[in-house]
Amino acid sequence: KGTLSPKLMKEKLLTYHESDIADALKYLKSDERFRLYSLLGLQLLSQVLAHTDDRNIYIDELPLKKQEEILHYLDSTLAIEYLKGLSKTERNTLIDLMDEERKTELSLINSFDEDEIGSRMTTNYIQIEEGISIEKAMSSLIAQAAENDNISTIYVVDSDGLFEGAIDLTDLIIARKGTNLDEITVTSYPYVYATELIDDCIERLKDYREDSIPVLNSDNKLCGALTGQELSQLIDDEMGDDYAKLAGLSAEEELNEPLKMSMKKRLPWLIILLALGLGVSSVVGAFESVVAQLTIIISFQSLILDMAGNVGTQSLAVTIRVLMDEKLSFKQKLLLVLKEIKIGFANGFLLSIISLLIIFAYLFLLKGQPINYAILYASCASISLIIAIVLSSFTGTVVPLLFKKIKIDPAVASGPLITTINDLVAIVTYYGLAWVLLIGVFNL
Amino acid sequence: KGTLSPKLMKEKLLTYHESDIADALKYLKSDERFRLYSLLGLQLLSQVLAHTDDRNIYIDELPLKKQEEILHYLDSTLAIEYLKGLSKTERNTLIDLMDEERKTELSLINSFDEDEIGSRMTTNYIQIEEGISIEKAMSSLIAQAAENDNISTIYVVDSDGLFEGAIDLTDLIIARKGTNLDEITVTSYPYVYATELIDDCIERLKDYREDSIPVLNSDNKLCGALTGQELSQLIDDEMGDDYAKLAGLSAEEELNEPLKMSMKKRLPWLIILLALGLGVSSVVGAFESVVAQLTIIISFQSLILDMAGNVGTQSLAVTIRVLMDEKLSFKQKLLLVLKEIKIGFANGFLLSIISLLIIFAYLFLLKGQPINYAILYASCASISLIIAIVLSSFTGTVVPLLFKKIKIDPAVASGPLITTINDLVAIVTYYGLAWVLLIGVFNL
Numbered sequence: 001k002g003t004l005s006p007k008l009m010k011e012k013l014l015t016y017h018e019s020d021i022a023d024a025l026k027y028l029k030s031d032e033r034f035r036l037y038s039l040l041g042l043q044l045l046s047q048v049l050a051h052t053d054d055r056n057i058y059i060d061e062l063p064l065k066k067q068e069e070i071l072h073y074l075d076s077t078l079a080i081e082y083l084k085g086l087s088k089t090e091r092n093t094l095i096d097l098m099d100e101e102r103k104t105e106l107s108l109i110n111s112f113d114e115d116e117i118g119s120r121m122t123t124n125y126i127q128i129e130e131g132i133s134i135e136k137a138m139s140s141l142i143a144q145a146a147e148n149d150n151i152s153t154i155y156v157v158d159s160d161g162l163f164e165g166a167i168d169l170t171d172l173i174i175a176r177k178g179t180n181l182d183e184i185t186v187t188s189y190p191y192v193y194a195t196e197l198i199d200d201c202i203e204r205l206k207d208y209r210e211d212s213i214p215v216l217n218s219d220n221k222l223c224g225a226l227t228g229q230e231l232s233q234l235i236d237d238e239m240g241d242d243y244a245k246l247a248g249l250s251a252e253e254e255l256n257e258p259l260k261m262s263m264k265k266r267l268p269w270l271i272i273l274l275a276l277g278l279g280v281s282s283v284v285g286a287f288e289s290v291v292a293q294l295t296i297i298i299s300f301q302s303l304i305l306d307m308a309g310n311v312g313t314q315s316l317a318v319t320i321r322v323l324m325d326e327k328l329s330f331k332q333k334l335l336l337v338l339k340e341i342k343i344g345f346a347n348g349f350l351l352s353i354i355s356l357l358i359i360f361a362y363l364f365l366l367k368g369q370p371i372n373y374a375i376l377y378a379s380c381a382s383i384s385l386i387i388a389i390v391l392s393s394f395t396g397t398v399v400p401l402l403f404k405k406i407k408i409d410p411a412v413a414s415g416p417l418i419t420t421i422n423d424l425v426a427i428v429t430y431y432g433l434a435w436v437l438l439i440g441v442f443n444l
Numbered sequence: 445k446g447t448l449s450p451k452l453m454k455e456k457l458l459t460y461h462e463s464d465i466a467d468a469l470k471y472l473k474s475d476e477r478f479r480l481y482s483l484l485g486l487q488l489l490s491q492v493l494a495h496t497d498d499r500n501i502y503i504d505e506l507p508l509k510k511q512e513e514i515l516h517y518l519d520s521t522l523a524i525e526y527l528k529g530l531s532k533t534e535r536n537t538l539i540d541l542m543d544e545e546r547k548t549e550l551s552l553i554n555s556f557d558e559d560e561i562g563s564r565m566t567t568n569y570i571q572i573e574e575g576i577s578i579e580k581a582m583s584s585l586i587a588q589a590a591e592n593d594n595i596s597t598i599y600v601v602d603s604d605g606l607f608e609g610a611i612d613l614t615d616l617i618i619a620r621k622g623t624n625l626d627e628i629t630v631t632s633y634p635y636v637y638a639t640e641l642i643d644d645c646i647e648r649l650k651d652y653r654e655d656s657i658p659v660l661n662s663d664n665k666l667c668g669a670l671t672g673q674e675l676s677q678l679i680d681d682e683m684g685d686d687y688a689k690l691a692g693l694s695a696e697e698e699l700n701e702p703l704k705m706s707m708k709k710r711l712p713w714l715i716i717l718l719a720l721g722l723g724v725s726s727v728v729g730a731f732e733s734v735v736a737q738l739t740i741i742i743s744f745q746s747l748i749l750d751m752a753g754n755v756g757t758q759s760l761a762v763t764i765r766v767l768m769d770e771k772l773s774f775k776q777k778l779l780l781v782l783k784e785i786k787i788g789f790a791n792g793f794l795l796s797i798i799s800l801l802i803i804f805a806y807l808f809l810l811k812g813q814p815i816n817y818a819i820l821y822a823s824c825a826s827i828s829l830i831i832a833i834v835l836s837s838f839t840g841t842v843v844p845l846l847f848k849k850i851k852i853d854p855a856v857a858s859g860p861l862i863t864t865i866n867d868l869v870a871i872v873t874y875y876g877l878a879w880v881l882l883i884g885v886f887n888l
Contacts, residue, residue, distance in 0.1 A: 317691030
């Protein structure tokens with residue numbers, strides 16, 4: 001930077017991918033950014049901005065007229081996202097500058113709720129009318145392609161705009177002259193309604209694995225398209241959401257969001273967990289007399305609770321992923337539960353043998369307990385361990401299945417409940433067994 | 445089924461999307477499946493099979509010659525997956541039936557390790573030579589499009605096969621006659637080497653958001669392409685992997701995999717967690733004398749450990765997601781740690797106030813402890829709670845950052861370590877405070 005002529009600078013810039021230029025923006029000062037903007041031109045700049053999450057900050061820096069042009073080239077979803085961040089007067093000034101077509105487009109997309117498909121669609125698609133010749137279809141494609149570059153699938157509508165089907169661009173390109181458009185139109189092409197909830201249809205759309213999905217309004221008329229990019233973004237978001245929920249966050253967080261927003265996302269679960277934890281504490285409190293007689297047994301409480309929790313989380317995660325990917329018959333669900341219990345038993349058996357030996361060695365050799373005491377304590381801990389593990393595998397599988405059945409998102413609801421159930425089961429098993437076995441039977 | 449003529453049946457079948465036909469396969473008996481296969485024809489059948497995970501079972505049912513044809517139409521990656529499941533003789537018989545081109549193609553892709561990009565590429569791409577006219581480029585495209593339907597991006601190579609750049613099909617279609625191919629060739633188009641590790645380059649490729657990425661061999665010659673579908677599959681797998689790791693699974697599991705395989709995926713972490721848990725137990729054991737004097741305090745052990753664990757997991761999950769999506773400067777890392785500590789403090793403060801009140805009420809009203817005892821116990825528990833929460837936020841953020849720094853996957857390594865550190869911190873804080881404050885200062 002500095003010594004090269006603008007023409008050479010521009011040529012050099014063009015050897016970088018938009019994504020790389022976008023990455024570089026944050027390292028530039030604002031006057032350097034402005035020089036870069038004018039070298040890129042607004043169309044290319046809008047492509048660069050599509051690759052960074054800090055886009056709104058950069059758009060803010062631009063003069064009003066340029067903002068409008070950037071918003072013209074930017075994806076509708078991103079343009080709306082920017083507009084929503086503005087004050088009402090700023091937004092109206094900017095919208096007034098736009099041409100009618102763009103205005104209608106943005107207000108259409110903006111008319112849908114955030115969780116409806118329509119809010120994520122684009123009007124960047126190619127549409128042709130049924131019954132025309134291959135040549136006409138091709139020239140209609142060429143005419144629309146300059147404005148709409150999402151061309152790999154072409155949508156066919158009838159004269160009323162009703163969605164008929166889709167043509168794979170490959171088929172159009174290799175079709176011989178005189179071929180009927182009908183012959184290459186796929187009428188079984190999947191579609192989605194603009195008012196469908198994203199959560200409800202995303203799994204179905206994912207299964208189709210198509211490049212783009214046409215979006216219809218309630219009159220079955222084509223009104224938009226969901227691009228492959230947007231679709232994978234939605235799938236990505238959904239998985240990120242599940243990930244966040246497993247970690248006890250109510251939604252995914254972003255690096256630059258304000259403290260208050262992050263707190264809000266985390267606090268609800270923490271309060272629920274605290275309430276449940278206090279419940280567990282009162283159960284432990286009920287076993288105070290057992291602990292008073294055999295203080296050494298509290299050493300292994302955290303071990304048994306943690307291991308039961310770990311195994312339960314494994315079963316939970318597996319079950320949630322399976323539920324997300326497939327529709328299960330009752331028999332398959334039963335098999336899943338059985339399998340989880342079997343794995344729990346097999347792993348639990350191995351783990352309890354290991355812990356039996358180590359706990360015995362610890363008590364006998366390190367703590368200097370008499371050998372029969374050490375054997376009894378160690379057995380009590382390891383028997384509780386295997387029982388707690390098997391029960392946790394069971395709850396970790398059954399609870400999300402039940403939640404799914406009563407139409408509650410298993411990823412949201414089952415985390416804290418399973419932790420609590422497992423804690424309770426483990427505590428009752430452990431202290432109960434210690435009470436019956438060690439105090440009741442062997443009078444330690 | 446049954447009464448319709450084959451022609452009508454076929455027409456009816458074609459009104460369903462391949463994905464829906466694939467879903468129906470499992471409900472059919474094997475003779476019904478065979479009738480369906482012959483109605484579909486092998487090309488369509490291969491598309492249907494691409495939509496189901498049970499594809500290998502269905503291919504197994506077919507006669508050898510049909511298997512070969514299905515493998516011809518199927519994506520190379522899927523074809524190789526099927527071949528790998530066969531015995532050596534079966535595999536060789538089947539490969540012998542293939543044409544030379546397909547053989548070379550499959551053996552090329554098969555020559556890469558599973559974690560290398562080359563193993564996931566396809567030879568389904570369009571390639572044209574630099575310097576030809578727009579018309580020639582178009583007819584070369586049409587000639588290749590029948591075999592290769594991945595046409596939205598066309599790769600340009602020089603006469604030696606060196607990768608030059610890519611042309612967006614839209615640009616080719618709207619280009620005027622006489623335009624130089626150079627003018628529409630994007631030379632900054634991203635590419636990837638076949639021997640690059642998937643884990644290393646997937647984040648980069650994701651950022652480019654292109655429909656397909658050319659794959660080059662070590663001589664910089666074009667040898668394959670990564671389709672958008674494959675790319676989102678890889679991203680999906682990576683996220684699924686992170687999800688599994690957060691739950692303490694070493695890899696994602698499938699519904700139908702054998703028990704032994706599932707055990708293997710879960711046992712390693714469980715054994716590590718057991719070992720760490722035993723370590724924690726021995727620390728609890730060191731506080732035996734404290735517990736012997738104040739048995740009621742063990743009631744709240746699980747509460748403090750669980751809450752510290754929950755907060756730590758939240759910070760961990762946020763940090764891992766941030767690390768996955770962005771490259772952070774040192775300053776940004778520092779800010780992230782600070783932010784997490786702040787959130788930890790803010791949430792911890794609220795939670796400890798709530799628990800102070802509830803624990804006091806529990807001890808004083810329910811357990812009938814004297815008021816000054818109840819106040820002291822409750823204060824001790826809630827002070828420990830906030831300290832443990834803040835420290836957990838810190839470790840939950842710093843440990844994955846450190847792991848990333850020393851090039852260990854933070855998602856794999858930090859889970860059990862953080863749980864253990866947080867448990868230890870919480871236990872030492874809680875019992876230490878109880879010892880110093882309750883026994884030392886107030887002589888309870």
